Amino acid sequence: MARLRSLIVIALGAAVALYPAGRAIAKEPVRLVFAADLVPLSFEDEGEVRGIFVDVAREVFARLGQPVDTALYPWERAQQMVRQGEADGFITIATKARAEYASCxxxxxxRAPLHPLVRADHPRRQEIEAATDLADFKSFEIVSYLGNGWAKQNLAEHNVFFAADFQAxxxxxxxxxxxxxxxxxxxGAYYLREYSxxxxxxxxxxxxxxxxYVLCLGKQSPHAGLLPEFDRVLEVMRAEGAYAPILGRYGMERVTFY
Incomplete structure (x- = not known):
């Protein structure tokens, strides 16, 4: 036993020697995964991960002195990575299903309000504008896109045509x-501008x-305890106007979202 203690002391001494006094051991980065091609929230631009979600997360964690890694994946794959502990978290809408494996x-x-979108010259535009809830749209054909979970859940009783993707x-x-x-x-604001x-x-x-959309960290993540601090810094950023330059990079205005 004495020999074992001696070996442990020697090993600890060697480890300390590798990290001179005053030098901190690097923190493990928070590994965040984002949906690919979700412009302007998360997307790839000339080989770099960009987007409003990405920029906000980087800014918050930088203020916390916490390194962060960001990566893009197909959305279902990203969620699976957090479920299985391969990634620490993502930014998305909190749901009961996600609450089973992540804290949000x-x-x-x-905050992103969802609005109806209509052709400027639509012959029944006035009827569409007069609608006050989803039930008022049952006599119209709605255009959505494959993979839109909200449409599947909320427009099941409507006449919906599913295009290949959002842009289409x-x-x-x-x-x-x-x-x-x-x-x-x-x-809406981004693509209407991009496609003129x-x-x-x-x-x-x-x-x-x-x-x-909120930050969700997997319950298996060693960084799960950072969630309250993340929220605290978000409130500070909002109060001091730090969101404006981030939104401005993508042609957005703060008043649109808060």
């Missing part, structure tokens, strides 16, 4: 396919839903 923050990284749904609507679509203020569709498609004032 209380302060939204982003907007282009199809602009060309006369269907009567209306639903877009968030983030994706501002004169063809109109975002209506009605709010069909409100998406609140």
């Amino acid at each position: 923050g209380r302060i939204p990284v982003l 749904s907007l282009r199809g609507l602009a060309k006369g396919r269907g009567d209306l679509a639903f877009v968030t203020t983030t994706a 569709l501002q004169d063809k498609l109109v975002v209506l004032p009605m709010v069909a839903d409100l998406f609140e």
